[in-house]
Amino acid sequence: DTGVSQDPRHKITKRGQNVTFRCDPISEHNRLYWYRQTLGQGPEFLTYFQNEAQLEKSRLLSDRFSAERPKGSFSTLEIQRTEQGDSAMYLCASSHRDREPYETQYFGPGTRLLVL
Amino acid sequence: SQQGEEDPQALSIQEGENATMNCSYKTSINNLQWYRQNSGRGLVHLILIRSNEREKHSGRLRVTLDTSKKSSSLLITASRAADTASYFCATDGTGGFKTIFGAGTRLFVKA
Numbered sequence: 001d002t003g004v005s006q007d008p009r010h011k012i013t014k015r016g017q018n019v020t021f022r023c024d025p026i027s028e029h030n031r032l033y034w035y036r037q038t039l040g041q042g043p044e045f046l047t048y049f050q051n052e053a054q055l056e057k058s059r060l061l062s063d064r065f066s067a068e069r070p071k072g073s074f075s076t077l078e079i080q081r082t083e084q085g086d087s088a089m090y091l092c093a094s095s096h097r098d099r100e101p102y103e104t105q106y107f108g109p110g111t112r113l114l115v116l
Numbered sequence: 117s118q119q120g121e122e123d124p125q126a127l128s129i130q131e132g133e134n135a136t137m138n139c140s141y142k143t144s145i146n147n148l149q150w151y152r153q154n155s156g157r158g159l160v161h162l163i164l165i166r167s168n169e170r171e172k173h174s175g176r177l178r179v180t181l182d183t184s185k186k187s188s189s190l191l192i193t194a195s196r197a198a199d200t201a202s203y204f205c206a207t208d209g210t211g212g213f214k215t216i217f218g219a220g221t222r223l224f225v226k227a
Contacts, residue, residue: 042206043159103164110158
């Protein structure tokens with residue numbers, strides 16, 4: 001396994017701009033998660049995919065946030081009209097539904113977003 | 117909102133000592149996991165304990181789970197400087213796919 005990768009690792013943007021992050025999960029992992037983490041806090045769940053289906057979405061995910069996993073492999077998280085409060089680390093994780101312990105999530109290094 | 121709450125928020129010990137951190141949660145769970153996060157390696161899974169288990173060991177780690185008190189503890193024995201990190205408990209409920217992390221315990225092990 002090559003691990004979960006995320007791109008970019010850092011993003012600085014101006015308020016009001018749109019940003020898109022990419023996550024490549026571990027090969028054959030059919031579960032994919034997005035989290036947001038702010039300084040001094042634990043990761044906050046944003047959304048969950050099983051294959052290409054988005055099965056759960058947090059109320060934290062406002063209409064400005066959207067996530068896709070079109071072919072059940074990589075995923076993108078887009079934030080429209082960014083606000084300063086969106087500044088955070090965005091983490092992606094993956095797991096395999098059929099491999100014990102299937103609840104274990106493997107995290108990527110994260111994308112750190114700064115909105116000016 | 118964060119279901120798990122770790123205690124203490126921060127812990128500083130000498131190398132070789134044991135470190136104990138606690139996690140409390142609010143709703144029924146299927147399992148509880150502990151993760152470690154440091155700047156070098158990001159978030160790494162440590163151990164998982166299921167709701168029908170009471171204790172689990174993995175190397176220098178010992179996890180207990182008390183579902184009647186909705187609490188868990190993580191014990192790290194013979195700590196090393198490399199154990200310096202933030203430790204999070206994470207739970208998922210009996211329905212849905214959401215995993216909820218606590219705010220973490222920051223452990224500092226002095227050499």
